[in-house]
Amino acid sequence: MKVSQLLGERYKDRVADIESQNLMTRGGYMKQVGNGIYSLLPPATRIQRKIERILREEMDLIDGQEVLFPVAMPAALWQSSGRWDSIGSELLRFKDRSGADMCLGMTHEEAAVHMANNIAGTYQKYPFMIYQIQTKFRDEPRARGGLIRVREFTMKDAYSFHTSQADLERYYDRCYRAYERIYARAGIPEVIAVKSDSGMMGGKVSHEFMLLTDIGEDTLVICPECGYRANMEAAECIVRNEADAVQKPLETVYTGEAKTIEDVCTLLGSKAEKSCKAVVYQRNADDSFVLIFTRGDIEVNETKLTNYLKAAVHPAVDIENANLCAGNIGPVGLATKATVLFDRSLVGATNLICGANKEAYHLTGFNPARDLPADTVYVDLGKAQAGGECPSCHKHSIQIRRGIEVGNIFQLGRRYTEAMGMTYDDENGNRVNPMASVCEEKHDQYGPIWPITIAPWEVEICALRADNAEVKAEASQLYDALDRAGAEVLLDDRAVSAGFMFSDADLFGCPVRVIVSPKTLGRGVVELATRDKSVKEDVALADAPARVLALIQELKDQVWAKVPESI
Amino acid sequence: MKVSQLLGERYKDRVADIESQNLMTRGGYMKQVGNGIYSLLPPATRIQRKIERILREEMDLIDGQEVLFPVAMPAALWQSSGRWDSIGSELLRFKDRSGADMCLGMTHEEAAVHMANNIAGTYQKYPFMIYQIQTKFRDEPRARGGLIRVREFTMKDAYSFHTSQADLERYYDRCYRAYERIYARAGIPEVIAVKSDSGMMGGKVSHEFMLLTDIGEDTLVICPECGYRANMEAAECIVRNEADAVQKPLETVYTGEAKTIEDVCTLLGSKAEKSCKAVVYQRNADDSFVLIFTRGDIEVNETKLTNYLKAAVHPAVDIENANLCAGNIGPVGLATKATVLFDRSLVGATNLICGANKEAYHLTGFNPARDLPADTVYVDLGKAQAGGECPSCHKHSIQIRRGIEVGNIFQLGRRYTEAMGMTYDDENGNRVNPMASVCEEKHDQYGPIWPITIAPWEVEICALRADNAEVKAEASQLYDALDRAGAEVLLDDRAVSAGFMFSDADLFGCPVRVIVSPKTLGRGVVELATRDKSVKEDVALADAPARVLALIQELKDQVWAKVPESI
Numbered sequence A, B: 001m002k003v004s005q006l007l008g009e010r011y012k013d014r015v016a017d018i019e020s021q022n023l024m025t026r027g028g029y030m031k032q033v034g035n036g037i038y039s040l041l042p043p044a045t046r047i048q049r050k051i052e053r054i055l056r057e058e059m060d061l062i063d064g065q066e067v068l069f070p071v072a073m074p075a076a077l078w079q080s081s082g083r084w085d086s087i088g089s090e091l092l093r094f095k096d097r098s099g100a101d102m103c104l105g106m107t108h109e110e111a112a113v114h115m116a117n118n119i120a121g122t123y124q125k126y127p128f129m130i131y132q133i134q135t136k137f138r139d140e141p142r143a144r145g146g147l148i149r150v151r152e153f154t155m156k157d158a159y160s161f162h163t164s165q166a167d168l169e170r171y172y173d174r175c176y177r178a179y180e181r182i183y184a185r186a187g188i189p190e191v192i193a194v195k196s197d198s199g200m201m202g203g204k205v206s207h208e209f210m211l212l213t214d215i216g217e218d219t220l221v222i223c224p225e226c227g228y229r230a231n232m233e234a235a236e237c238i239v240r241n242e243a244d245a246v247q248k249p250l251e252t253v254y255t256g257e258a259k260t261i262e263d264v265c266t267l268l269g270s271k272a273e274k275s276c277k278a279v280v281y282q283r284n285a286d287d288s289f290v291l292i293f294t295r296g297d298i299e300v301n302e303t304k305l306t307n308y309l310k311a312a313v314h315p316a317v318d319i320e321n322a323n324l325c326a327g328n329i330g331p332v333g334l335a336t337k338a339t340v341l342f343d344r345s346l347v348g349a350t351n352l353i354c355g356a357n358k359e360a361y362h363l364t365g366f367n368p369a370r371d372l373p374a375d376t377v378y379v380d381l382g383k384a385q386a387g388g389e390c391p392s393c394h395k396h397s398i399q400i401r402r403g404i405e406v407g408n409i410f411q412l413g414r415r416y417t418e419a420m421g422m423t424y425d426d427e428n429g430n431r432v433n434p435m436a437s438v439c440e441e442k443h444d445q446y447g448p449i450w451p452i453t454i455a456p457w458e459v460e461i462c463a464l465r466a467d468n469a470e471v472k473a474e475a476s477q478l479y480d481a482l483d484r485a486g487a488e489v490l491l492d493d494r495a496v497s498a499g500f501m502f503s504d505a506d507l508f509g510c511p512v513r514v515i516v517s518p519k520t521l522g523r524g525v526v527e528l529a530t531r532d533k534s535v536k537e538d539v540a541l542a543d544a545p546a547r548v549l550a551l552i553q554e555l556k557d558q559v560w561a562k563v564p565e566s567i
Helices: A019-026 A042-061 A075-079 A109-116 A165-185 A261-268 A302-309 A415-419 A435-441 A469-484 A498-508 A518-522 A541-560 B019-026 B042-061 B075-079 B109-116 B165-185 B261-268 B302-309 B415-419 B435-441 B469-484 B498-508 B518-522 B541-561
Strands: A030-034 A037-040 A064-066 A072-074 A093-095 A101-104 A128-137 A152-161 A192-195 A206-212 A218-222 A229-231 A251-254 A276-283 A289-295 A313-315 A339-343 A352-358 A361-366 A399-410 A427-432 A459-463 A489-492 A512-516 A525-530 A536-540 B030-034 B037-040 B064-066 B072-074 B093-095 B101-104 B128-137 B152-162 B192-195 B206-212 B218-222 B229-231 B251-254 B276-283 B289-295 B313-315 B339-343 B352-358 B361-366 B399-410 B426-432 B459-463 B489-492 B512-516 B525-530 B536-540
Touching (some): A019 A435, A030 B109, A037 A042, A037 B109, A042 A064, A042 A128, A042 A435, A072 A075, A072 B030, A075 A109, A075 B030, A109 A128, A109 A152, A109 B030, A109 B037, A165 A192, A165 A206, A165 A399, A192 A218, A276 A352, A302 A313, A459 A498, A469 A489, A469 A541, A512 A518, A525 A541, B037 B042, B042 B064, B042 B165, B042 B435, B072 B075, B075 B101, B075 B109, B109 B128, B109 B152, B152 B165, B165 B192, B165 B206, B165 B399, B165 B541, B276 B302, B289 B302, B302 B313, B399 B435, B459 B469, B459 B498, B469 B512, B469 B518, B469 B541, B512 B518
Parallel strands (some): A064 A128, A192 A229, A289 A339, A459 A489, A459 A512, B064 B128, B289 B339, B459 B489
Antiparallel strands (some): A093 A101, A128 A152, A152 A427, A206 A399, A218 A399, A251 A361, A276 A313, A512 A525, B030 B037, B093 B101, B128 B152, B152 B426, B192 B206, B218 B399, B251 B361, B276 B289, B276 B313, B352 B361, B399 B426, B525 B536
16 A cells, blocks of 8 residues: 555644544544544554454354344344333434334344344254454443544454353353453453443443553552452442440531531541441432442442442432431431431441431431441442452552453343243353554554554555655565565655654554665665664665564564463 | 354245245345344355455455445435435434434445545545445335345445546446456356446446346346347337328327227227327426326336436326326327426327327327427437337347346446535445345255355365264364365264255355265265266265365366456
8 A cells, every 4th residue: 555545644733632532533544424423544444354353263263153233123122131121322212214113233132142042942052152243333422532432333242152150151261361362462462351340231240351541431440469350330349447445425516517528527627437428319210319328438339339229320419309408417317218228338337427417417426336226238339449458368459540441241141041032041242342442552642553463554664755766666666575475565655754754654653664765775775663663773675575574573473472372 | 163053043944935035044044133134144144254355355456445434424414415305214314312313324425525525635646446344224115035125234335536537437447347356256247237327326327237137126128239238217218110101180089988098099999109198297396297298108217207307206196186187188289287298209200199188089190290399309208128229239129137236336426526515526336235146146946056255165064974983083084174274164063864964055055065974985985066066076085175175276266267357
C-alpha cells in the first residue's frame, strides 16, 4: 500500500483527552457517523481483521465451531428467556414494517440456545462450543472516548454447552487460558483477569479481563501481596472493629444543622469510623425505599445491594415521602415501612454516633450488638477500600485501580437453557473488543505503537525526497522485495517534508520503519528503526530486505514468547 | 472436524419447493430465527467465510481498501442524500433511547461519501475504491426461499471515486471483470451480466449479474444470436408495424359487453396486434391517473413508466373516479385530466381497433399517424417479448428467461456526491450474496454439490463401521495425513449405517469423498469419489493421501481454468 493512495488524512492538533481517541482520530483510523457510531478507515479495518483472525484461531484451538447469529432478532426470542422485559433501554427495541417487535442483538445467549436446541439432543455431541464474530449494538446512554465505549461494535462471543458442572468448569479453564493467549498474541500480555459480577448475564462464576489504565471505567480491587483481583462490584469488603474497653450508654445529643456524617463527626470530635450512617435507595420498579446502615467510612456497593435485593435500585430522590427524618436517621427506635439492611461493617463496632430519628438530634454510645435485636442480619454491602483487608491473604494490602474491560467469561449454569426449555446443558459466553484498548496502552505522545501481530502494516518505508530518482528506485525495489517475501509493507511515496512524513508514520504506528533518503543512499545504507525506539541502525542497501524480515520475525517472536501454552 | 462433534442434524424429508432452501435446511446449514432471519450453522458459516475471502482478494486486486461502515446509522446521514424520504419501508427506521431517528443500513452510499468527504480533497488520491463486508438489513415485505431472499444478510459493497467520467468507465470495466472472476472462483462461471435499471440507486449505466434459474425473481431478455442481455426492467422493446396498403376510415362499432382487448378482438375477428389498448395507472404520491396506450399485444413495463414519469406508480384501483369510460377508453376524442402517454409500439400501425370513449362502443380504422396530433410523442414503455426483435442485432431472436441477481454494479455519476456536497467525484457500488444461489445451481436430488473453492470442507472421509478397530485406525491416519498437508477434512466417525452416512455426506456436499470400510480394507484400498460422480476409483491405502491431494488440486484447477484474467 502506498500512502499516496491510502484513504484518510492525519492531523496535528490534539482532539481529545483520551489518548486512543486522540491518536486514532488524528491518525485517520476512524470517522464519527453519529453518537457512539463510527466508520472504520482502512488502517483500523486492517487491525480489526487481524484481531478477528487471532480470535478465530484461538477459538478453533479450543474446539470452537464458528456460526453466525442475526443482528436483528424477533422479540419472541428474547421473551423466551425473560430478558425482553428485564433489560433496560440499552437493548434497542423497534418494530418492523409489519409491526412486529424486534431488537438489535447486544449479546446472543438466546440465539445460541435457539440454535443448539433440538439439534444437540444426543449426549455424544457434548461438550461443544459455538462462537461468532458479528456486529453488536448497545444503546449506551453515554458513548465515550472514541472507540472505547461505542454503541455499535464488533464482538466475538462464544457459547459452550456441557452435560455436567465439572465439564463446564474444565472448559471454563480452557477458555480462560485461550483469553490469556489472545491478549498475549494481540500484544497486551499485561491484561489481568479479575473476579466479576455476572450482572444481567446471570450465572455465578465470572471473570473480566482488564487492561489497567487510568481512563478505565471499572474500579478494581487488587492485592499485590497474594494476587487477589476483583471488580469493585464483586469485591468482598472486610472490616474489623476492635471493641472499646467500655461500652457507653446511649445518649441523645443536640447536633442542630449538622446532617452529613462528616459534619456530625466534626461537631462531636469523632472519626467517621466511629459512626453509623444511613443511606437511602429506592427500587426502580416501584420506588419503594431501602435503608442501609453502614459504618460511617464505608460506601455502599450498589451492585452487591442489587444482587442482595434481586432488584434494581437508585439513590433515593423523593426522600421527603419516605417518612424518615433525613439527616438524623438512626437504627434505634426507627419506625419505617422501608426495607432496612445492616452492613457487615457494623459487626463488633462500639460506641458509635448515629441519627436519633429526631430533627437536630443524634445518639452517641450506639452499640449494635447491644442495641439491635439479637436476630439482626448483617450483610456484605460495602465497597472495598484502599488499604483495606484482602479477603484472600488478609493483609491490609488492598489497592484500588482503574481498568478497561476487554473480555469477560461466565459460567452461566442453567440460566438460559432452563428458561428456554433446553435440556442437557450449561453454558458460558465471552467477549472481546480490544483495538482502542491496545492503543490506550501502547502509545507515546506521537502516536500508537501497535504490537506487530495486529499492526495495520508490519513495516513502513519512508522515502524521503520521493522526487529524487534514486530514492524512488531504491524504495520501490525494497517495497517489492519485502512484498514478495510476504511482509505487509506501507510505502510513503509522497513528496512531503521529512517532519511531515515522520509525524504521519508515528500515527500509523507500524512496528518497523525504514528510511531511504539521499543522505542514507550517499552512505550506501538505509536507516532501520522500530517504532518503540528499541532498535535504530544503518543497514547496507543489499542487506536491507533480509534484515527487515529478520527484525519482523524477532518482533513476532517477542510477542509469542509471552503467549501461554494452549490447554 | 469430526461429524460426531459437528453441531447440526441432517433430515431426510423434503421441507421446501425451492431446492437450495430444501437442501440447506435438510443439511443443517441454517436455522430460521424469524421471518427472513436466519442463524448460520458451522457448514454455512464456513462457506460464507470462503466467499468473503474470495471477495476480499478480488477487491484488493483492483486496488480496493477495506473499511467498515455502521449497520445502524443516524437519519441525518440519509437525509443528506434525500433517500430518508424517498425510500419506502424496506428501509427499517427506528428511534434510539434518546428519541433520535435512525435506520438499519440496506446499502452504504451515504456512509461511503461521508467517509471520503473532506479526507480525499487532493486529486492525487483519485481514483480510489473502498469496500466493506458487513451485515445489511432490508425489511422485505415477503422473505422467500430460505437464504434466497432474506431480510438480514451479509453483503460486500464497494464504492469507487473518480475525477472524470472516462476514469469511472475505465474502472467500471475492471469491476465488471472482477465480478466475473468472483463468480468463476466461486464455481459459478455461468453467471451472466445483464443491463439493468438503476432503480433507487440512481445513476445511468448499471449491470446485474444473474444466475439463470427457473426460481429466479427477475425476468431477463436474452438474445442468443448476438449476446444482448438485459433485465426486463431495462430492456428496450422493439416493435415493427407494417402499414396496411389501405388506411380505413374511423368507424364506430357496437361491442356491447366486450371490454378486454382480447374479448373485443375475438368479437371483431381481429388479432391483438391490430388493436390499441389503454392501461391505467395511478401515481403513488397523489393517486393522480396516468393513461398509457400501447399496441394490444404489448404489456406495459412499469419500471420504464416509473423512470419516464420520475414517480412511483401502481395499477389503477379506483378507476371509477377517473372520469374514464373503463373498458372503452380510446385515444380519439378523449377528454381527461389524466397524463396520457403513447407507447412506441403504436408507431406505423394502421387500421387498429380501439375504445370509442363511449359505453359499449369501440372504433375500427384507428391510424395513429393520421388520427393523433402531429406532435404526439411516442415513448418506449413496452415489455420485450419472446420472439421479439433484438435491440442489438435486430433478429427476431429474443428469449425470455428467469434469473437470480447475485451482484450489481452501477455508474452512479454525481448522484450522491452532489447531493451530499462532496466535490470531485463519481462513484459506483456493487453487491454479491451468492451462497444459496450456488446451491440452487449446483445440486442433485441428494444435496448440494459445492464447488471446491467454497465447499465447507474439501474432502470427507466416511469411516464405515467406525466400531471396527482397523477402519478407525486407517481413517484417523488418513485424516491426520490430509490435515497436516493443509487439506480441509471432515471425518464421519459415527457408528451409523452406510446409507445414513452417505445421505449425510450428500447433504454436506464435500467435493471429494473417501470411503474406508472393512470391505475396502480387505482389498487393501480406500474408495475415492467426487461428489459430482465424475471420479470413482479404488486407491491403494498407501497412495491415498497423495491421490486425494492431487484430486483436490485438479478440482481447484478446473475452477481456476474458468477464471478470467484480472485487468
